[in-house]
Each structure stands twice: as structure tokens, then as C-alpha cells.
Amino acid sequence: MTVFKTLTEKSWQTPGSRDKPLTGVAALPAATIALRFFFATVTVLFMLLIIAYGARMAYEDWIPGPEPKLLWLNTAFLIGSSLAMQWAWSATRRGDVDSVRQGLLAGGALAYAFLAGQVLAWRQIGSMEAFAITNPAIAFFYLITALHALHLLGGLVAWGRVMWIGRGQMDLSAIRRGIELCTAYWHFLLIVWLVLFGLLFSGNGNLEFILVLCGLR
Amino acid sequence: MADASPTADDYVPPAEVEDVELYHPKSWITKWVFSQDAKIIAIQYSSTALAIGLVALVLSWLMRLQLGFPEAFDFIDAEQYYQIITLHGMIMVIYLLTALFLGGFGNYLIPLMVGARDMVFPYVNMLSFWIYLLAVVVLVVSFFVPGGPTGAGWTLYPPQAILSGTPGSGSGIILMLASLILFIIGFTMGGLNYVVTVLQARTRGMTLMRMPLTIWGIFVATILALLAFPALFVGAVMMMFDRILGTSFFMPAILEFGEQLQYGGGSPILFQHLFWFFGHPEVYIVALPAFGIVSDLLSIHARKNIFGYRMMVWAIVIIGGLSFVVWAHHMYVSGMNPYFGFFFATTTLIIAVPTAIKVYNWVLTLWQGNIQLTLPMLFAIAFIVTFVNGGITGLFLGNVIVDVPLSDTMFVVAHFHMVMGVAPILVIFGAIYHWYPLITGRMLNSAMGHFHFWITFIGSYAIYFPMHYLGFMGVPRRYFELGETEIYSQSAADLNAFITIAALVVGFAQLVFLFNMIWSVWYGRKSEPNPWRATSLEWQTPVMPPEHGNFGDELPVVYRWAYDFSVPGAADDFIPQNVPPSAVAVSDDPETAPA
Incomplete structure (x- = not known):
């Protein structure tokens, strides 16, 4: 009940310097707090896209988009990327420089593989006979996957910075925070992708099921 | 002997957050142009916002000229009129x-009022301004492209926003959407x-509930903006896709x-939902900082603690x-399930409760x-009256x-204006008159200020009351x-002409204000260090205007809230936040001495 306690403080009654230890979110490093707020912003962004997708799907003229099998492989790349980053972060805490380097390299390479796979999936869909840009399912696919890829690209910029600072003799203390934040960001983007993939692009009608449950379809 | 135990009122525990190494500019360019100092960034944000705001003011004159005296001005045709109202x-x-409330006041006041040396990420802060400036430049460019800026109305409703019958449906709408996307990123x-500066960089003793309400307003408004702007971002990107790639999200x-x-x-309708999911919080993104600032202005200038701080x-x-x-x-007229209408009407009316609490507390x-x-x-009193009217x-x-x-x-136009x-x-005007001495070290000219106030206040009512x-x-x-x-009587045309004249007069008063702001930088009366005898930390800096790093060698320690005005028994009618209880001068006057 820290929030409640904070908000009920009678600040006018108690002069004196009552510097209590920072608790909760405020006790985290500044960059971690910022990243968490950024997660909230990005979550709203993708949540709205999913709601918009669902709202459009509820119309009778909805034509499901193609579901390239390649996305399963891409998902595996992203899971692998996230695991590799986690490995790098665990190694950072152990002080194992070689594993950190391997983990970071694998994490970055698999993330690039995911992006390349997504581009391939876009090309596959673009060359299909059923391709029609006016089909909302297809347009949503491009829009949502592109926005997700852009977020991952942003992460890869941060990853590149960590790799640059850690080039040569890797000084773990200089990149420790960077690895931690990159790992958290990778996990976050993986969760976002799993939700997007599971609900919208895996072809198992999960979102449709939710719409039917809500009586919207 | 002084009591140094942790239970003593004056005890200062060691700092929780380490004093970070401050960025120091190395050249004129990094000090004044690509500055990472929140105060400079605040001035950059404010100047840009006021400059583009001046364009919007001129646009409002053109709009009013057309409405007040239709067919008298050949240079305004129907298409341009739509572009003018949109922009x-x-x-x-x-x-x-x-931009002014969050980028301007936020940047200037947050570090100073919470007792920090700067924002926690100065480099990102600098980028934020430059991306905002780029957004403004893109917007301005849209005035000069073939077909001109978009005339879709500020809500940019599709399908008309991107159909060729709407002015600016060529490059204009694309630049508008691009500018919005940039603005949101910045x-x-x-x-x-x-948000992080407020949560983490507060100085010792500055608990959340000791923060001035200005900071509370800006803090909560920023969180709202972080959660609401994604909706506009999504809407803008989707419409951009519809316009450029031919998708049919909204079409x-x-x-x-x-x-x-x-x-x-x-x-x-999907666009309307996205737009207003951003658009309504946007009202409060603007209003909450105003609520906070006005609370502080009222308290300081009435020499009394704010009523009902919590x-x-x-x-x-x-x-x-x-x-x-x-x-x-x-969106009531856009068509929706009647139960939705009932729900949204109810929630809308419920907002009146906390808002009314604020108004009562100000009074x-x-x-x-x-x-x-x-x-x-x-200006603060004028705000209360105007806000009640509009509310x-x-x-x-x-x-x-x-x-x-x-x-x-026009009732809606009158209401939201x-x-x-x-x-x-x-x-904003009240805040500028209040904090101008802090920023420049000089007072704004009072005669020009009174002229500006009375014309603006009375003039606004001359404009908007008839509009209802x-x-x-x-x-x-x-x-x-x-x-x-x-179907409209002649009085409608007469009123429109009257409103136009009032708007032009009010507009002129803003030019006087602008002149005053520039003139006073050099010729304004020099201000004493804390001219309003305020308690909050921004007025307690070793030098005024505050220098890089804000507080000299030592960050201040806070011992009280920001509203210790007219405290019974105290010699002065204000006790700054950084004055320890043992250092408060006691009054000799038996009438004000503590019982």
C-alpha cells in the first residue's frame, strides 16, 4: 500500500527532512524506469492496433489474410534471440566475458534473422495471387509487423552501441546496464510478438474466438 | 548543543540517489543551440511554440475576417478557409x-522545483526539442507545397481528409500526418x-506529497500523454498508409x-475512436498543468496555503x-449503441466531481x-471564472x-475555446508574468501587462459569449x-461582425504582450532574487536567473511542503521549502506568536 500511504501523507503537518528510501519503481535505475514507461507506451500502441484489428474483423465482409508458414520460423528466431540475450545477461552477472560476447552476438544475429524472415514473409504475401492491399487483413499484417520490426531495429541500435562500447577487451562494468536493458527490451518485444502472432497471424482464429465470446462476431 | 540524532527535525540523512556528473557544454553551439540544459531547452521549446502560435493567431484573424465580413476579402476563398481553420x-x-506546457514549463520547472540539477537524460531531452522543431518545420513546409496545407479540419476525419475534394489532399495531408508522427516521437x-526526473531525481526531503502542484499537474499530464499519443500515432500511420499505399483501414x-x-x-468510425481516445486526454494534457500552475499562483499571490492540498x-x-x-x-452524432452513449455521458459528468473539488479549493x-x-x-482569477464558464x-x-x-x-466552438x-x-500568461523574473532577472512591464490582461480577459468574453x-x-x-x-436573423451576421472586431482587438493585445516580453529582457525593471516571496525551490537558487546546474555546489534539502505562507508565529509570511524548522525566524508580535 505504498502508493496509498504516499498519497495520504499530511505534508503540511510534518516539517523536517524525512528522506525515506526510495521504494517501488522509483528505486530502480533511471534508465530502467524510463524503459518501463516506454513499455507502457508501446503496449498501448500495439493494444490499440489489436483492438482496431478486432473491430475491423467484426464486420461481415472480413476476408482472412494469408498466413505464411515462415512466421513460425521467424518466431523461433525471435525466441532464440531473446534466450541468447538472457544468456548474455546471466553471463554478465557471473562475469563470464566470453559467454557475454557469444550471447550478445547470437542475440543480435538471431534478431537480424527474424527481421530478414519478416521481409521474406512480406515478399511472399506480396507475390500471392490473393494479395490485395485493400484487404484490411493484409494491410494490418504489413502495418503491425512493420511497426514491430521498427521497434526491434531501434533495439538493435542500442545493441550496436553496447557492442561498440564492449569491442576489444570487453569491460563488463561499462556495458552491464546496457545489456540488462537490451535483454529486458528483447523479452518485451518477444512477448508483444507472441501476442500478435498468437492472436492475429498464426491462423488459429484466436481473436475470432474472443470476438465470438464477446458476441461481436 | 544541536540535536544530530536521526529523529531531530533538522536531521539530514545521506542522499539516496547519487549526484550525477553534469554535462558541461564546451562551445557556444553546445551551450546555446544544441544545448542539453533543460532551462535552455525550455526556452527553445517555448520560443518555437510561441512563434508557431503566432501563426495560428494570424490564421484566426483571417478566419474571423471571413466570418465577420463575408465576401469582403477576395483573398480568402472557401478552400483557404478550410485550410485556415484546420491549421x-x-x-x-x-x-x-x-509543447508549451510540457516542453516549455515542464523543462524549466521540473528540475528546479524538485531540486535537481537537470533532467535525468539531458541528451534525449535535447533530441526531443530538435524533433519537435522538425515537426514544426514540416508543418510549415505544408503551407508552401502545391495545393497547400490540409483543410480537413483539425480532427482530420476520413474519408474526406484524403479525398481530392478536400483542400490539401495532395502533399498537405501527408506532411500534416508526418509532422504529427514526428511530434509524438519527440x-x-x-x-x-x-516522468523519470520527477520520480527519481527529487532532492532530499522532497517527498511526492511535498511537490508543488505545478509539478503534480505536469507529471500526471505527461503520463496521460505517454499513454494517449500512441492512439494518434496509430491513427496517423494508418491514414498515411491509406493515403499513400491505398490500403483501406479507414476508407x-x-x-x-x-x-x-x-x-x-x-x-x-475506427479513426474517430482512435482520434478521440487521444483527443480527450489531450484536453487534460493541457488542463492538468494549467490546474497545477494556477494552484501555485493563487497560493503565492494570496499569501495563503493551498486549500486541500491532498x-x-x-x-x-x-x-x-x-x-x-x-x-x-x-462522437454522439457519429452513431453508436445508445447504451454506449449513456455510459460515456455518465463518465463525462462524473469528471465534473473532481474538477468541481478543484474549483472550490481554489476559491x-x-x-x-x-x-x-x-x-x-x-490571470489566475480570470482563469477560475473562465474555466467555470467553459466547464x-x-x-x-x-x-x-x-x-x-x-x-x-458555434456553441461547441464557444465551449471548447x-x-x-x-x-x-x-x-500561461499568468505563469509567464510570474516566472519571467526567474528566467530573465527582470520584471515584465506592469502597465503593458495590465493593458494586456484587461483587453484579453474582457475581449475573450466579447468573442465567446455571443458565440454561444x-x-x-x-x-x-x-x-x-x-x-x-x-433561417438566421440579421443579428447573426451582426454578432459575427462584432466578434471579429473583438478578436482583432484581443489579437492586438497579444502583440503588446509579445513586445513586452522582448522589450523587458533589456529594459524591464531589475528583479530582486525572490520577487513574489515564494517558497518553492526554483526561487531559492544561489543566483537568479539560475545557472547551469541550478543549485551551485550543494543541492538543497527540503524540510516542508511548498505552501508555508502566513504561518502563525513566523516572522515572515513565507517559509521556503529549504528552511529547517530550527532556522525559522519567530515573530516578536504577540498577536502572531504561536500559542
Whole structure:
């Protein structure tokens, strides 16, 4: 009940310097707090896209988009990327420089593989006979996957910075925070992708099921 | 002997957050242009916002000239009129008010008021401004491209926003959307800074509930913006796709000049939901900082503690939360399930409760206060009156059954200008008169200030009161001219002419204010260090205007809230936040001595 306690403080009654230890979110490093707020912003962004997708799907003229099998492989790349980053972060805490380097390299390479796979999936869909840009399912696919890829690209910029600072003799203390934040960001983007993939692009009608449950379809 | 135990009032525990190494500029360019100092960035944000705001002011004159004296000005045709109203609205809401409150006041006041040396991410803060500037430049470029800027109305509703019958449907709308996307990216960078600085970089003793309400307003508004702007971002990107790639997110199957377009199956209503999911919190993104600032102005200039501080904080938080569940009251006439209408009308009216608490508390702060009728105080009182006026017409429009006949009439224009145009701008003026000495070391000229205040205050009512009446007559908004319509009496045209003259006079007063701001930098009366005898930390810096790093060698330690005015028994009528209890001078006067 820290929030409640904070908000009920009678600040006018108690002069004196009552510097209590920072608790909760405020006790985290500044960059971690910022990243968490950024997660909230990005979550709203993708949540709205999913709601918009669902709202459009509820119309009778909805034509499901193609579901390239390649996305399963891409998902595996992203899971692998996230695991590799986690490995790098665990190694950072152990002080194992070689594993950190391997983990970071694998994490970055698999993330690039995911992006390349997504581009391939876009090309596959673009060359299909059923391709029609006016089909909302297809347009949503491009829009949502592109926005997700852009977020991952942003992460890869941060990853590149960590790799640059850690080039040569890797000084773990200089990149420790960077690895931690990159790992958290990778996990976050993986969760976002799993939700997007599971609900919208895996072809198992999960979102449709939710719409039917809500009586919207 | 002094009591040094941890239970003593003056005890200062060791710092929780280490004093970070401050960025130091190495050249003129990094000091004044690509600056990472929040104070410089604040001035850059404010100057840009005021400059583009001036463009929007001129646009409003053009709009009023057309409405007041139709057919008298050949250089304004119907297409240009739509472009003018669109850009006026968009600039005022996003590029002026949002940028000025959060980018301007936020940057200047957050580090100073919470006792920090700077924002926690100065480099990102600098980027935030430059991306904002780029957004403004892109917006300005749209004035000069073939076809001109978009004339889709500030809400940019599809399908008309991107159809060729709408002015600026070529490059204009694309640049508008690009500019909005840039603005949001830039704001997100700044916003993360404001939130983290408030949460973490507060000086010792500055608990959250000791923060001045100005910071509470800016803090909660920033969180709202971080959660609401994604909706506009999504809407803008999707519309950009519709316009450039030919997708049909928002575009239904539609005929244009008898020709079937390739679009089909999109939902224009979906855009409206996205737009207003951003648009309504946006009202509070502008209003909450104004609420916070006006609370501080009233308290300082009435020499009295703010009435109901905790309730003021709670009201800010509750209003912020509720602002996310009222958006569809902007869409009653778009068609929705009647139960939705009932829900949104109810939530809209519930917002009136915390808002009314704030208004009562402002009035009760003034009650029996030692009111100093300074310029900031005049503007603060004018705000209360104007906000109540605008808020009450909001109760009309929040009800479905009253809103439907009044929708798209001048009544709506009058309502939202009073509540989110005039009211927050009065606070901005009050705040500038209040903090100008801190920023420049000089006072604004009082005579020019009084001229500015009275013309602006009375003039605003001359503009917007008659506009309510026009709305009741059924005069529609967004119309280029009423033409040969017999349903409106001659008084509608006369009132329109009167409003135009009032608007031009008010506009002139703003030029006087602008002149005063520039003139006073060099010729204003030199200010003493704490001219308003305020308690908050921004006035307690070793030098005024505060230098790089804000507080010299030692960060201040806070011992009290920001509202210790007229404390019984104290010699002075204010006790700054950084004065320890043992250092408070006691009054010799037996009448004010503690019992």
C-alpha cells in the first residue's frame, strides 16, 4: 500500500527532512524506469492496433489474410534471440566475458534473422495471387509487423552501441546496464510478438474466438 | 548543543540517489543551440511554440475576417478557409499548448522545483526539442507545397481528409500526418524524461506529497500523454498508409466525382475512436498543468496555503484516470449503441466531481487570503471564472440529448475555446508574468501587462459569449459563409461582425504582450532574487536567473511542503521549502506568536 500511504501523507503537518528510501519503481535505475514507461507506451500502441484489428474483423465482409508458414520460423528466431540475450545477461552477472560476447552476438544475429524472415514473409504475401492491399487483413499484417520490426531495429541500435562500447577487451562494468536493458527490451518485444502472432497471424482464429465470446462476431 | 540524532527535525540523512556528473557544454553551439540544459531547452521549446502560435493567431484573424465580413476579402476563398481553420486548431492544441506546457514549463520547472540539477537524460531531452522543431518545420513546409496545407479540419476525419475534394489532399495531408508522427516521437523522448526526473531525481526531503502542484499537474499530464499519443500515432500511420499505399483501414467503398475509387471496406468510425481516445486526454494534457500552475499562483499571490492540498493531488490523478473513459462523448452524432452513449455521458459528468473539488479549493484558497492583485493573480482569477464558464457548457454537451441539437454549431466552438483555449492560455500568461523574473532577472512591464490582461480577459468574453448565442440559433461551425439563408436573423451576421472586431482587438493585445516580453529582457525593471516571496525551490537558487546546474555546489534539502505562507508565529509570511524548522525566524508580535 505504498502508493496509498504516499498519497495520504499530511505534508503540511510534518516539517523536517524525512528522506525515506526510495521504494517501488522509483528505486530502480533511471534508465530502467524510463524503459518501463516506454513499455507502457508501446503496449498501448500495439493494444490499440489489436483492438482496431478486432473491430475491423467484426464486420461481415472480413476476408482472412494469408498466413505464411515462415512466421513460425521467424518466431523461433525471435525466441532464440531473446534466450541468447538472457544468456548474455546471466553471463554478465557471473562475469563470464566470453559467454557475454557469444550471447550478445547470437542475440543480435538471431534478431537480424527474424527481421530478414519478416521481409521474406512480406515478399511472399506480396507475390500471392490473393494479395490485395485493400484487404484490411493484409494491410494490418504489413502495418503491425512493420511497426514491430521498427521497434526491434531501434533495439538493435542500442545493441550496436553496447557492442561498440564492449569491442576489444570487453569491460563488463561499462556495458552491464546496457545489456540488462537490451535483454529486458528483447523479452518485451518477444512477448508483444507472441501476442500478435498468437492472436492475429498464426491462423488459429484466436481473436475470432474472443470476438465470438464477446458476441461481436 | 544541536540535536544530530536521526529523529531531530533538522536531521539530514545521506542522499539516496547519487549526484550525477553534469554535462558541461564546451562551445557556444553546445551551450546555446544544441544545448542539453533543460532551462535552455525550455526556452527553445517555448520560443518555437510561441512563434508557431503566432501563426495560428494570424490564421484566426483571417478566419474571423471571413466570418465577420463575408465576401469582403477576395483573398480568402472557401478552400483557404478550410485550410485556415484546420491549421489554426491543430497548431493551437498540439504545437502551442502541449509543447508549451510540457516542453516549455515542464523543462524549466521540473528540475528546479524538485531540486535537481537537470533532467535525468539531458541528451534525449535535447533530441526531443530538435524533433519537435522538425515537426514544426514540416508543418510549415505544408503551407508552401502545391495545393497547400490540409483543410480537413483539425480532427482530420476520413474519408474526406484524403479525398481530392478536400483542400490539401495532395502533399498537405501527408506532411500534416508526418509532422504529427514526428511530434509524438519527440514528445515521447521528452515525456520519459519528465516522468523519470520527477520520480527519481527529487532532492532530499522532497517527498511526492511535498511537490508543488505545478509539478503534480505536469507529471500526471505527461503520463496521460505517454499513454494517449500512441492512439494518434496509430491513427496517423494508418491514414498515411491509406493515403499513400491505398490500403483501406479507414476508407470505405466510395465514389469520387462519380468514379468508384479502389478503396473498400474501411471504417471511418475506427479513426474517430482512435482520434478521440487521444483527443480527450489531450484536453487534460493541457488542463492538468494549467490546474497545477494556477494552484501555485493563487497560493503565492494570496499569501495563503493551498486549500486541500491532498485533495488537489487526488483530483489531478482521478481526472487523469477518468479522461481515458470519456472519449466517445465527441462522437454522439457519429452513431453508436445508445447504451454506449449513456455510459460515456455518465463518465463525462462524473469528471465534473473532481474538477468541481478543484474549483472550490481554489476559491477557498482565496477566502480570507491576503490577496495581492498582481498580474499573475489577475490571470489566475480570470482563469477560475473562465474555466467555470467553459466547464458548465461542457455539462450541456456531455448529455447526449442536449448535445445532438448543439453538435457542430458555434456553441461547441464557444465551449471548447473557453475551457481549453482561453482558460489554459490565461494560465500561461499568468505563469509567464510570474516566472519571467526567474528566467530573465527582470520584471515584465506592469502597465503593458495590465493593458494586456484587461483587453484579453474582457475581449475573450466579447468573442465567446455571443458565440454561444449563435450556437443556440443553430449557426453551424466550419461554414465558409452563411450565404442567402433566411433561417438566421440579421443579428447573426451582426454578432459575427462584432466578434471579429473583438478578436482583432484581443489579437492586438497579444502583440503588446509579445513586445513586452522582448522589450523587458533589456529594459524591464531589475528583479530582486525572490520577487513574489515564494517558497518553492526554483526561487531559492544561489543566483537568479539560475545557472547551469541550478543549485551551485550543494543541492538543497527540503524540510516542508511548498505552501508555508502566513504561518502563525513566523516572522515572515513565507517559509521556503529549504528552511529547517530550527532556522525559522519567530515573530516578536504577540498577536502572531504561536500559542
